[in-house]
Amino acid sequence: MKSKTNVIELFQEAKANLTYVKVCAPMVRYSKVQFRTLVKNFGVDLCFTPMILADSFCQNAKARSNEFVTTTYDTPLVVQFAAKSVDEFLDASKLVYPYVDGVDLNCGCPQRWAMKDGYGCALLSKPELVHNLLRTVRNNFPSNFTVSVKVRILQEVKKTIVMCQQLEKCGIDFMTVHGRTPVQKSGEVIDVDTLKEICDKATIPIIANGGIKTMQDADSLHDVLQCSGIMSASGILNNPALFNGYNKTPLSCIKQWMDLKDKSGDKLTFQCYHHHLVFMLEKILTKKQKQEFNYLSTFESVDNFLYKHIINDCNTMSAKIPVIDDFVICQFDKQITDKHSRKCRGCSKSICYCTCVYYDYDNNNGSYFTSYVKDADELDYMDSSIFEESS
Incomplete structure (x- = not known):
């Protein structure tokens, strides 16, 4: 339950x-x-x-x-x-x-x-x-x-x-x-x-x-x-x-994010994992390290980077283990979904789930650290172009 x-x-x-x-x-x-x-x-x-x-x-x-x-x-x-x-x-x-x-x-x-x-x-x-x-x-x-x-x-x-x-x-x-x-x-x-x-x-x-x-x-x-x-x-x-009360992301938080990834299996995409770390590490990495981190493209390469440059002493990590592996299999009311499935939006609307990928991360160029968040406080809205190249 x-x-x-x-x-x-x-x-x-x-x-x-x-x-x-x-x-x-x-x-x-x-x-x-x-x-x-x-x-x-x-x-x-x-x-x-x-x-x-x-x-x-x-x-x-x-x-x-x-x-x-x-x-x-x-x-x-x-x-x-x-x-x-x-x-x-x-x-x-x-x-x-x-x-x-x-x-x-x-x-x-x-x-x-x-x-x-x-x-x-x-x-x-x-x-x-x-x-x-x-x-x-x-x-x-x-x-x-x-x-x-x-x-x-x-x-x-x-x-x-x-x-x-x-x-x-x-x-x-x-x-x-x-x-x-x-x-x-x-x-x-x-x-x-x-x-x-x-x-x-x-x-x-x-x-x-x-x-x-x-x-x-x-x-x-x-x-x-x-x-x-x-x-x-x-x-x-x-x-x-x-x-x-932390002024920047503590190492224990970064380690917990890594643990959450391990516990999530295929329910967490690499892009989501990597992007969050981009934000978390903004005040921690040097310019050169950011450039390197930018172009990492696998879970393994990201974790290796973090253990090499950030997570040097695991004894300093929080002992608190995140609870994430008990995923709920949602059973949605079929009577409701059947009623609405007959009036699909199609591809002409703002957001489409029929033939398109909801968020296209496949074509990213790895330029996260050379980007800034456009209208950062608008993150609570469905902005399709959060990342813009900085001048």
Whole structure:
């Protein structure tokens, strides 16, 4: 049986202890079960999956196998869906219900494809639809299964407050608010004043998101906002031990990532394994070592490199062993999947699982360390071009 957690109790316990829930954001490509397991060993209380298109998840078995893998101990876990149909959001939520602790609706994605297809921020111009989406799902599940939403602030403070108050009335259990507008870039300062006003007026837990690179950032923002949770995206990608107070990835974390790979078998791709290490090692490797690491192409070559240059003294490693090998074989409701399989998206839409590889890593040129992450805090959205060559 899959272990379950009451997410609302996490917020209640944190409040009683005068602290906050530490949250790992829904990051494209990276919020897989192996990374979720890793960060929970280093201070994270709550994890999200990457954003999943509800319609594709309902319609296609490949979408389900690509986007959702879990283990017995992968909890607390919230699945984030992009949805614009009540039927699809509800049915996608029913499919994952046995295996997760809540579902989240993305109403904050500013990417052009999402806006064009009516997802993310586009939903905020349709308050009645958002209400129906959230209220319907909330009414179809028990109270210990959370329904939440993630948004960005708007240009006008008053409209932002009204928006958040309207979302509360949908019956949601908590809300995540990114402190930048849809048009702002990740390097811009978050609007702490607006976040503060939202937290002061909210009657439900608020998770604040944006600009969290260190534990000090998280503590300082909580001190000002008195919010219920703090979420990190790019910061925790670069340093999975961020919420344990480390300023850069500790060697014990790197060793645990290697152990997780060994325990995952074919459920972790080389590209995912390598890319995570690229981020983790950014502050550790020399320029020359980065150039060498860049072009490694096998699990064995990566591990040999790490043992040669990084993991020199295994006695310094944490004794904590990650639990990852108890993968859950998900049995999705066939009546639901059959109903939706008759209306496949096809290849003309933004994301296709029919004839295309979801993420094309096969054609990478190994230039990860000569790249930078575009709009790093947008990792919690479905950006198809995260890596851009630096000038």
